[in-house]
Amino acid sequence: AQSVTQLDSHVSVSEGTPVLLRCNYSSSYSPSLFWYVQHPNKGLQLLLKYTSAATLVKGINGFEAEFKKSETSFHLTKPSAHMSDAAEYFCVVSDPAGKSTFGDGTTLTVKP
Amino acid sequence: DTGVSQDPRHKITKRGQNVTFRCDPISEHNRLYWYRQTLGQGPEFLTYFQNEAQLEKSRLLSDRFSAERPKGSFSTLEIQRTEQGDSAMYLCASSQTGTGEGKLFFGSGTQLSVL
Numbered sequence: 001a002q003s004v005t006q007l008d009s010h011v012s013v014s015e016g017t018p019v020l021l022r023c024n025y026s027s028s029y030s031p032s033l034f035w036y037v038q039h040p041n042k043g044l045q046l047l048l049k050y051t052s053a054a055t056l057v058k059g060i061n062g063f064e065a066e067f068k069k070s071e072t073s074f075h076l077t078k079p080s081a082h083m084s085d086a087a088e089y090f091c092v093v094s095d096p097a098g099k100s101t102f103g104d105g106t107t108l109t110v111k112p
Numbered sequence: 113d114t115g116v117s118q119d120p121r122h123k124i125t126k127r128g129q130n131v132t133f134r135c136d137p138i139s140e141h142n143r144l145y146w147y148r149q150t151l152g153q154g155p156e157f158l159t160y161f162q163n164e165a166q167l168e169k170s171r172l173l174s175d176r177f178s179a180e181r182p183k184g185s186f187s188t189l190e191i192q193r194t195e196q197g198d199s200a201m202y203l204c205a206s207s208q209t210g211t212g213e214g215k216l217f218f219g220s221g222t223q224l225s226v227l
Contacts, residue, residue, distance in 0.1 A: 042220070043220045090154050100216060104152070
């Protein structure tokens with residue numbers, strides 16, 4: 001069994017300030033963890049994937065996520081938000097069959 | 113690589129009618145997934161195929177839903193006797209086992225509205 005909890009349904013930041021989107025997970029397996037982004041009227045796009053090779057994972061568009069096994073967390077960060085980052089973000093845990101369980105999403109708003 | 117394509121993009125139907133959606137995955141991908149997404153929620157797993165075999169179906173999925181992937185390429189999702197609660201975005205994704213494990217490529221979805 002696996003589940004994902006995204007701790008914030010909405011996050012609002014000013015352009016140029018850091019972004020933190022929080023995610024906790026549970027899994028019966030050694031987890032595969034992902035972050036996906038969904039821009040309005042566009043398909044889901046993979047941001048980054050935790051592969052167990054390194055606890056700090058770098059993704060596209062300057063995003064990073066850190067895997068912390070002791071805290072069962074996989075928070076997404078970006079040092080400086082851009083207006084184009086405004087979107088819905090989903091934390092995902094996947095089982096060995098590739099079946100993915102999505103969190104309910106965090107809406108990121110970026111203010112000018 | 114033309115990506116995952118879904119057809120139609122939008123479907124409006126009356127309650128009680130049957131609808132069918134099509135998904136064409138990335139050609140070399142052997143796994144194909146169907147998800148459903150309602151407003152304010154993350155995508156919810158419905159079912160998945162490895163090649164032509166349907167390996168898992170969500171327990172939440174009503175018997176009115178059926179999916180096929182007859183030749184291990186495209187897939188169809190049929191909903192019989194639609195209900196208003198079926199209104200949602202239906203997403204298809206594909207992936208490749210091995211190095212692509214777990215990495216899903218999504219289509220743009222089919223938005224279903226049941227009146």
